[in-house]
Every structure is written in C-alpha cells, then in structure tokens.
Amino acid sequence: MFKIIIPKAPFDFKKILKRMSxxxxxxxxxxxxxxxxxxxxxxxxxxxxLYVTFQGDIDHPxxxxxxxxxxxxxxxxKLFQLVRHMFSTECDLxxxxxxxxxxxxxxxLINQFYGLRLVLEPSLFEAIAKLIIYQQINTTFAAELVNRxxxxxxxxxxxxxxxxxxxxxxxxxxxxxxxxxRRISFNQRKAEYVIDFxxxxxxxxxxxxxxxxxxxxxxIQILSNVRGIGKWTIECTLLFGMGxxxxxxxxxxxxxxxxxxxxxxxxxxxxxxxxxxxxNWSPYKSYASYYLWCSAKLF
DNA sequence: GACCAGGATATAG
DNA sequence: CTATATCATGGT
Numbered sequence: 001m002f003k004i005i006i007p008k009a010p011f012d013f014k015k016i017l018k019r020m021s022x023x024x025x026x027x028x029x030x031x032x033x034x035x036x037x038x039x040x041x042x043x044x045x046x047x048x049x050l051y052v053t054f055q056g057d058i059d060h061p062x063x064x065x066x067x068x069x070x071x072x073x074x075x076x077x078k079l080f081q082l083v084r085h086m087f088s089t090e091c092d093l094x095x096x097x098x099x100x101x102x103x104x105x106x107x108x109l110i111n112q113f114y115g116l117r118l119v120l121e122p123s124l125f126e127a128i129a130k131l132i133i134y135q136q137i138n139t140t141f142a143a144e145l146v147n148r149x150x151x152x153x154x155x156x157x158x159x160x161x162x163x164x165x166x167x168x169x170x171x172x173x174x175x176x177x178x179x180x181x182r183r184i185s186f187n188q189r190k191a192e193y194v195i196d197f198x199x200x201x202x203x204x205x206x207x208x209x210x211x212x213x214x215x216x217x218x219x220i221q222i223l224s225n226v227r228g229i230g231k232w233t234i235e236c237t238l239l240f241g242m243g244x245x246x247x248x249x250x251x252x253x254x255x256x257x258x259x260x261x262x263x264x265x266x267x268x269x270x271x272x273x274x275x276x277x278x279x280n281w282s283p284y285k286s287y288a289s290y291y292l293w294c295s296a297k298l299f
Numbered sequence: 300g301a302c303c304a305g306g307a308t309a310t311a312g
Numbered sequence: 313c314t315a316t317a318t319c320a321t322g323g324t
Contacts, residue, residue: 131305138304141322187320189307230307254305293305 001067005080007089011061012115013054016087019294020119024140026147027165040157040166041082041122043075047157047166050122052083058115063087088117088243096245096284103281105262109291118290120243124208125201126167127241131233132193133186148184152176173198193228200226216244239286248285250274255289258296 017030017037029038035054040047051066065083067076084090093115100106121127133149134142146167150156153168153176173195181191200206206226211219216238223234235249249255251271259277260268269277281288 132307134305136304136306136319137321138323141304144322185321187318189319193307228307232306236305249305252305253303257305296305 002064003067003076003080005063005065005083005089007061007063007084007087007117008092009059009061010093010115011087011089011117012058013061013063013087015113015116016119019116024143026143027150027167029159029162029164038159038162038164039122040164041079042166042169043071043078043082045169046075047155048075048079049157049159049164050079050083063089082122085243086120086122088120091117091243091245093117093287096287099284100281100288103288106281106288106291109262109295113291113294116291116294118240118243118286121241123167124211124237124241125170125198128208128229128233128237129167129173129194129197131236131241132197132228133190135190135233145184145186145190149173149181152180152184170198170201174202189228197226197228211242216247239289243286245286246283248275248278248281248289250278252293254296255292258292262292262295 013035014032017032017035020028020037021030021032027039031037036052038049038051041050042048048071049066049068053064053066054061055064056062063083065080067079071079097110097114101110121130130146133145137145147165150165150167153172155166155168155172156163157166158164176195178188178191178195181194182188186194201208206222211222214222219238219242220234223229223237232249232251235247238244239247239249251274256268256271256274259265259274263269263277278285278288
C-alpha cells in the first residue's frame with residue numbers, strides 16, 4: 001500500500017537526496033539510484049517507518065509514500081503531512097527564484113540548485129538538539145557525536161535487514177548523565193546544553209509543538225532564554241528546523257566564507273557585512289542562505 | 300604542532 | 313556595549 005503526494009514543481013528529489021547524503025546522518029537510509037529514502041519517524045510517540053520513493057521528473061514530481069501496516073487513517077494522514085513538511089513540498093520556489101534572481105551572484109546558484117528544497121527534520125526537538133551538537137566543531141565530528149549519542153541510547157528498528165537508528169527522545173536524553181556524554185567526547189558544556197535542553201522539554205518549560213503558531217520574533221524571544229542556544233542556533237532552528245523562509249544566519253562561518261568566494265572578496269565578510277548584502281533578499285533569505293551553504297560543500 | 304571548525308558563555312574592561 | 317579566554321576533538 002502506498003499513497004502519492006504531488007509536490008509543487010520544480011522539485012528535484014535527486015538533489016534533495018544528495019544534500020541529505022552530504023550530512024551523513026546515520027538514521028537516514030538513502031538510495032540515490034532508486035531515488036528512495038527510509039528513516040524512522042515518530043507518529044503519536046510511536047516509531048513508524050517512513051519509506052519514500054520518487055517518480056516523474058523535476059517539473060512533474062510524484063512522491064510515493066509507503067503505508068506501514070497497522071496504522072490508522074489519522075496516523076497515515078499525519079505521516080503524509082510530515083512528508084510534505086520534511087521536503088517542503090508546498091513552497092512556491094518559482095516565486096522565490098523570481099525574487100532572488102535579481103542578484104547576479106545568486107542567479108548561477110539558482111540554476112545549479114534548481115528544484116532543491118529545504119529538508120527539514122521530522123521533529124523540532126531533533127533539529128535543535130542536533131544544532132547544539134553542531135555548534136562550533138567541524139561537521140564530520142559533529143555527525144560522529146550524533147551517531148555516538150544514538151548508539152548510547154540504543155534505540156533502533158530493523159527494516160529489511162537494515163538497522164535504522166532512532167534519534168533519542170527528550171525523555172531518553174534527559175535521563176543521561178553529563179559524564180555519559182563526556183565519555184563519547186562531548187565537552188562539558190555541550191553535554192550540559194543538550195541534556196538540560198531535553199529536561200526543559202520533558203518538564204514542559206518549553207513546548208515545541210506550540211512554536212508552529214508563533215512568529216519568528218516570538219520564537220527568538222523564547223529560545224534566547226535557553227542556556228546553550230544563541231543567535232546562530234535560533235536562526236538555524238527557524239530555517240532548518242521549521243522552514244521559515246526569511247532567515248539569514250549571517251554570523252555563520254561557513255556562510256561567510258562562501259560569500260567571500262562567490263563575491264570575490266579579499267577577506268571574509270563580517271556578520272554585519274553579510275546582513276547588508278542580504279537585506280534585499282526578503283522575503284526569501286532562507287533559500288539564498290541555503291543555496292549558498294550548499295555551494296560551499298559542492299554538496 | 301598549530302590552527303580552524305555551520306558557537307555560546309562567563310567574565311572583565 | 314565590546315573584547316577575550318575557554319571548551320575539546322578531528323581534519324588539514
């Protein structure tokens with residue numbers, strides 16, 4: 001059993017998968033040849049296999065979502081909604097490109113990444129926890145820390161011979177001790193940030209489900225008061241965790257370096273320089289940030 | 300071995 | 313309000 005979801009065109013699933021592969025997350029199983037993706041998502045606090053394949057082409061895209069056994073209608077609908085959310089199927093990219101293509105620096109990127117959409121984590125908690133882990137250290141090491149964390153909490157589901165790790169729930173992380181994370185090479189602060197954040201969620205001091213109704217500014221207000229979450233993490237939460245469209249993490253070191261190269265600057269621009277460059281990318285600053293970021297790694 | 304990584308905080312001036 | 317030390321490990 002499966003259901004077809006029709007994303008807005010243009011929609012390039014190959015580029016989307018390539019982007020996901022470059023982030024080497026162990027809890028996502030990607031097959032770039034079949035254009036398929038598998039991972040475990042949580043629906044009604046129940047681990048559920050998400051298995052998506054792609055058919056059609058960039059301008060006539062079809063996402064085929066497999067329906068797991070023993071799921072109710074309501075759970076199925078939540079799963080489909082999650083897929084739309086994860087792959088930003090409803091975003092009007094043409095309008096976005098129209099707005100950004102005024103910049104001669106961005107136009108080549110739009111051609112290069114045409115049809116590439118934001119890829120969001122299925123869970124906002126997972127997105128924020130990972131962002132805290134990704135602060136400051138190089139991305140391969142950060143990905144390794146995430147993998148070690150998943151090994152530590154040891155939740156996984158076997159699917160057709162493949163073990164798919166599950167990113168731990170807030171409850172699961174909240175139970176850990178700082179020393180457990182230190183043993184897998186978290187520094188003391190990172191261990192505190194991640195565990196304390198999870199405890200905030202468990203105790204209900206922060207309600208992430210409520211965030212979807214809030215404006216960017218209201219979310220900034222709430223997250224600013226959380227230890228371990230600063231400007232960069234908030235901006236990335238809005239962008240990569242929630243898919244908000246007008247975010248430019250101007251202080252990000254990777255973004256600043258790409259801009260230096262793309263603009264041919266002598267030295268790396270400051271955060272304020274980047275903000276000035278991007279001030280007329282509204283209301284689609286997020287896709288400018290995203291495509292610049294992607295061009296940094298050449299995926 | 301130095302220096303930097305898709306930062307944040309505490310502290311001092 | 314700006315400047316600086318600190319974190320800790322892996323890649324270059």
